[in-house]
Amino acid sequence: MSIFQTIRKYLSLYKAFFKASLVADLEFRLNFILLVLAEFIWYSTQLVLYEVIYRHTKVIGNWTLDQMRVFVFLALFVDSIYMILWDPNFSKFNDEVRKGNLDLLLTKPINSMFMISSQKVSISHLPCLAITGVGLIWSLLQIPDFNWMRLFWLILMIPSGLSVIFVGRLALNSSALMFSRADFLQYVWYSLFRLGLRPDAIYNGALRYILLFVLPFAMVASVPTRFLLEPIEIGYVAWAIAMPILLMTFMNWYWNFCMKYYSSASS
């Protein structure tokens, strides 16, 4: 099978997943509206935090309020994409393992990581994606003399940031195969992800390098925001290209490693 046929196969599968998710999510309309509302509340909290703090200070790290808004909206925009594509699947992963449903997914003639991460699409996050996208454009309009051509950098930076979230979450979930009860891994993820929701300028010394190169949460929104607002550093461009490849290679190895510990839970 050629690479184009493979891509077409996965795209048609993804289309089927999307349709099924749309029908499932819209079946319970009140629940759908409440989920959208919950996401708006969550995103509002991130905005409120900085709006309140900037009432008392002019700069955090080296960003003004206008620049910080670009960062927050970009972080939320990337988060929305992640939520739409993968979050519902990762959230139920532990249950799938515990109940034995993972067996069924592993027997499909499809890449197991794709099957586990993409079966369900979160339709309720689509409005959030639209709103945060509009918010990002609005925040960029507040930046004097903003060069709109810089938005093209996001074509590189957003997938790069998404690879951090995808691999981070899947790696933690894969570790669940080694434990009998692993709800705590979800808690760890939510805490770690907060690192990406804060500008990297607040981290100093070794921690900053860790967040750039070891647990690269700074690549989710902080570095992309710098690409929009500050002079481009070529080293970051190279890292943004190399990092997703390294992360996916690691993930592929780690997934196979963890699968050795998996013992079927179904009968």
Add this chain to the structure above:
Amino acid sequence: MKKSFIAFLRRNLAFSELAIVANLEYRFNFIIDAFVQPLITVGIEILLWLAIFKISENTMLGGFSKESYLAYGVWAPFLGRIAVSWMYESMMVEEVASGSINVILTRPISFYEYYLSQMMGYKFITTVLSLLAPFAVSLIYDLPVIYSRIPLALSLVFYYLFLIHTLSFVISTFAFFMTRVRALTLVKNLTLWLLAGELVPIDLMPPYLSKILLILPFSSGVYIPVAYLTGRVDAELISQGFLSTSISILIACAIGNWFWKKGLQEYTGTGA
């Protein structure tokens, strides 16, 4: 009268112990939940406050010192973790939605009481163990914490838990009428998180907003106890917290009771 009270106490203690044992069974899970997650949050929040003060020309922000914000940043995530109910609310909703509530309805204990005593047991053990961390950090870094105020501050948090549980009870009764209730829990808990003042101290907000937030009972979960503990407010606000929480419990109980009765009329218990 005395006998029935002793019986009431015994059965509630038994369910509390059950919750403690059940949660400590998976120790690693518990440690992450009670220590690691709030500690990571504390670390991130402290770095944020340090960055704010590093650039700011003033040594004070909103009338309070850097140390005061660090103390707030250390205690708020831990109390915030105590003053919320995700796990037990999910269990209550699931119990009603799946019909397994039949088992509890036939027992000599109410659904409300059964889960209240379990949640309190879980919160008790979480409090005892997890608060060692902010306590130690405050001592080591000599943060402005008034330790003699801990009992009253924690009393308010635990009193607030009665309101939290009653709200969980109200949400769970919706499962009698709706197929999916999880989104309600999400909306409610995120709203409470925003209103409780865990994210940012309420006194930093615009005055009109902070007045409203302090009148609402939800600041009794995090802001009022932490602000009292760190010397930002005095006992008067604690009294106000007890009062607003009491009124809210009464209102929530009335609503919960009404929905519960309506729900039971709608409910058809099935299963063998």
